[in-house]
Amino acid sequence: MSSARNVAPRSDCAIAGTLDLVGDRWSLLIVRDLLFRGNLRFADLAASTEAMPTNTLTDRLRRLEECGILVRHPYSERPRRYEYQLTERGRDLAPVLDSLATWGIAHLPGTRRLGAG
Amino acid sequence: MSSARNVAPRSDCAIAGTLDLVGDRWSLLIVRDLLFRGNLRFADLAASTEAMPTNTLTDRLRRLEECGILVRHPYSERPRRYEYQLTERGRDLAPVLDSLATWGIAHLPGTRRLGAG
DNA sequence: CAGAGTCACTTGTATTTTGCAAGTGACTCT
DNA sequence: AGAGTCACTTGCAAAATACAAGTGACTCTG
Numbered sequence: 001m002s003s004a005r006n007v008a009p010r011s012d013c014a015i016a017g018t019l020d021l022v023g024d025r026w027s028l029l030i031v032r033d034l035l036f037r038g039n040l041r042f043a044d045l046a047a048s049t050e051a052m053p054t055n056t057l058t059d060r061l062r063r064l065e066e067c068g069i070l071v072r073h074p075y076s077e078r079p080r081r082y083e084y085q086l087t088e089r090g091r092d093l094a095p096v097l098d099s100l101a102t103w104g105i106a107h108l109p110g111t112r113r114l115g116a117g
Numbered sequence: 118m119s120s121a122r123n124v125a126p127r128s129d130c131a132i133a134g135t136l137d138l139v140g141d142r143w144s145l146l147i148v149r150d151l152l153f154r155g156n157l158r159f160a161d162l163a164a165s166t167e168a169m170p171t172n173t174l175t176d177r178l179r180r181l182e183e184c185g186i187l188v189r190h191p192y193s194e195r196p197r198r199y200e201y202q203l204t205e206r207g208r209d210l211a212p213v214l215d216s217l218a219t220w221g222i223a224h225l226p227g228t229r230r231l232g233a234g
Numbered sequence: 235c236a237g238a239g240t241c242a243c244t245t246g247t248a249t250t251t252t253g254c255a256a257g258t259g260a261c262t263c264t
Numbered sequence: 265a266g267a268g269t270c271a272c273t274t275g276c277a278a279a280a281t282a283c284a285a286g287t288g289a290c291t292c293t294g
Contacts, residue, residue: 009228011166012228013149013166013221015214015217015221016228024140028136028140029130029132029136042242042243049128053281053282055244055245055281055283056280059280079241079289081242089224092224093220095216099212101135103131103209103213104131104132105131107206108131108135108138111126111133112129114130141251142252160269171271172253172274173251174272195260197271198270199271238291239291239292239293241289242287242288244287245285248282248283248284249282249283250281251279251281252279253279254276254277255276256275257272257274261268262267264265
């Protein structure tokens with residue numbers, strides 16, 4: 001699984017650049033969970049309602065860490081275990097999540113803001 | 118190429134639902150071009166700076182049409198040729214694009230708002 | 235202290251999506 | 265007649281994703 005998106009940006013457009021980092025079906029859901037439910041561990045994220053595969057989760061956590069959207073820090077030595085926390089960069093994605101939620105509520109019947117996790 | 122995303126939604130979360138429709142690397146760039154440059158034809162979209170493959174473009178246009186984000190209407194009979202236009206649903210994605218652009222400008226050096234197309 | 239369970243992954247494999255290049259059909263223009 | 269435009273489609277390789285199962289380092293229970 002690729003792990004890094006170390007390719008050149010597609011253009012100098014800020015929208016395209018942002019989509020290069022979080023423009024997939026899962027990344028922003030991780031950010032959502034961390035934003036609304038606080039720091040979480042691997043198992044918490046894996047158990048989120050959308051149930052993403054664990055290998056994809058591992059990959060996305062690495063990517064998001066690489067581009068500074070989240071950090072992990074150990075909550076236990078021996079065995080080494082980590083929890084994941086948004087950085088300010090990550091928290092700055094809140095308006096994106098908010099606008100996505102607003103659109104969804106307006107146009108997708110049966111969906112609702114928040115919850116779901 | 119798949120053409121339709123007719124699977125069940127992953128959850129009742131509005132964010133997840135919206136990402137099911139436009140959560141990929143290309144869809145929102147099409148919306149961006151249509152929003153900032155007006156109605157466009159296939160060749161115009163294909164020639165956009167990010168140069169997406171034409172088969173992917175065809176697929177995305179069909180998907181976006183299916184979920185009511187854009188419509189196509191003919192600008193020429195014989196040969197039948199279409200141009201693509203955002204619906205209100207599609208125009209409502211403007212805040213999403215705006216927040217993505219804002220994040221990109223703040224966190225991705227060298228990117229800029231608009232332009233790029 | 236053997237065995238079961240938890241946690242955070244990793245591995246293997248199948249399926250799906252994406253990307254690139256080239257081709258096609260309907261037409262217009264020279 | 266021949267070249268060019270337009271909006272795709274096709275073929276195929278490469279990458280991403282999904283699903284299931286396995287692993288290593290521990291802890292907890294009987």
